[in-house]
Amino acid sequence: MHVELLIHADWIIPVDADNRTLVNHSLAINDGRIIAVLPRQDAVAQLNAATVVELPGHVLIPGLINAHTHAAMSLLRGLADDLPLMTWLNQHIWPAEQRWVDPSFVADGTQLAIAEMLRGGVTCFNDMYFFPEITAQVAAEAGMRLVAGMIVVDFPTRYAADADCYLQRGLELHEQYRGHSLVTTAFAPHSPYTVSDTALMRVRDLANKLDVPIHIHLHETSDEITQALKTQGKRPLACLDQMGLLxxxxxxxxxxxxxxxxxxxxxxxxxxxxxxxxxxxxxASGFCPVMKLQRAGVNVALGTDGAASNNDLNMLGELRTAALLAKGVSGDAAALPAPQALRMATINAAQALGISANTGSLEISKAADVVAIDLRDPHTQPLYHPSSQLVYAASSHQVRQVWINGRQVVRDGAVTTLAMDSLLTRVQAWQEKIAAGDEALSIE
Structure with missing residues (x-):
C-alpha cells in the first residue's frame, strides 16, 4: 500500500481511551490524515511511503491544544507585571490596547505567538481578541489550527462600537470561514462584567443556532464574585445559568x-x-479545583492565557504546573497523573472546542496534527515512563518536528511557515513604540 508519509518513532502516545504508550510504532499519513498506527515491523512490511521520517529516541504525541489565548497580546509581554488582575487590566493593559491595537498590531502579535506555540508543540489555539479576522488570516497562512473568537464587549474599541457591531463582525467571520480546513469559530464574550445580559442572551441564541462554542472568562477572581453579589444579588455562574448559558x-x-x-x-x-x-x-487570582471538577465529571482543558499575564505560551510548562498544582491544592500526590494532564492539553481541549472528531488524538481518520519530541536530551534521561517525562521534565526546545494536517510546520526545531527574521524586526519596532508610550500609560 502506498502512503505519502510514514513516521517511525520509539514511542507513540495516541491519547486514546486506554491511555496507551505504543513502543516502536509508526504513523502513516495520506492527504493530511492518519490512515494507520501500527508496529514498525508491520509498517515496513506493508507500506510503501513517498517520504519516510526516522525519529529514534522520539515520542509522537497529538498536537497540543492551547484552549485559551489572547495571541496578539504577545506584543505586551512583560509590560505590566506583578499586579492583581483588575489593576493590571484597568491601569495598564486596557489603556495600552486602546492606544495600540489595530490590524497590524494583531497581525504581528499573532505571528509572534504562533511562532512560539509551534516551537512548543502547539498545533491549535482558541483565541479571544480584537480583529479576529486578522488572527484567522495569519493562522491560516501559517498552517496553524485556530478556533477564532467572535469577541463581544459592551464598550467601544478600534474594532467595534458596541455589542451589536461586535456580533455583526463575528457573524461575518463565521460565514467567511465556514468549512475551512483549519479555522473554526466560537463566540467570545469577554466576561459577565464587560458584557450585558441582553448581549449574552443574544450570544446564547446565536450559539444554539450555529452550533458553535461560547468562550468566556468566568469566576476568575474573588472580586468578580463580590461585585456580582453586590450588583445582581447572585454569583456570576448562577446568572449565566438563569439565562440558559450553562x-x-x-x-x-x-x-x-x-x-x-x-x-x-x-x-x-x-x-x-x-x-x-x-x-x-x-x-494571584486563585486555584481552579481541577480534581473536584474531574471527579464530578466536568471536562477540564488547559490554556496558557495571554503572554501579557503568563508570560509565555509554553504548553509543556503549563502541563507541569497544572499537574503539580493539582497535587498541592488537593493534598493528594496521586491527583492529576501525567496521562490525565496530557489529555487536558489534547483530547479534552478538542472536546471543549467541538473539534474532537478531527483532532486531539492520534487515531485513524483524524487530521495528522503530530508533534515529535526528542527524549534523548539530558532533561529527560534516564527514561522509564515517556508520559511522565513529557509532563514533569520535557522542555519546549525538545520539540523537533511538527505537522498540522500532514503539513510540516516545524522541521528540526525551526518554524517553516513564517519569515522569522522579518517578524522579529517588526516586533522590535513595536517594542520601541510601546516603550516610548510608557510614561503616558503610567507603566514603569
Missing part, C-alpha cells in the same frame, strides 16, 4: 472561585472548564 457549548475560563454546588451544576449541564494555572498564579 450547556455543552460553554467554555468557562479560569473558574478559580467555585463551591461544591456550582461544580455539580457544571457537571449536570455539560459545560467545560478551561484551566489556566500559570496566569492564575501570576495574577
Amino acid at each position: 450547556n455543552p457549548h460553554l467554555m468557562a475560563v479560569h473558574m478559580t472561585q467555585l463551591d461544591d454546588h456550582e461544580i455539580v451544576r457544571l457537571a449536570a449541564t455539560g459545560a467545560h472548564v478551561i484551566h489556566c494555572p500559570e496566569s492564575n498564579l501570576k495574577l
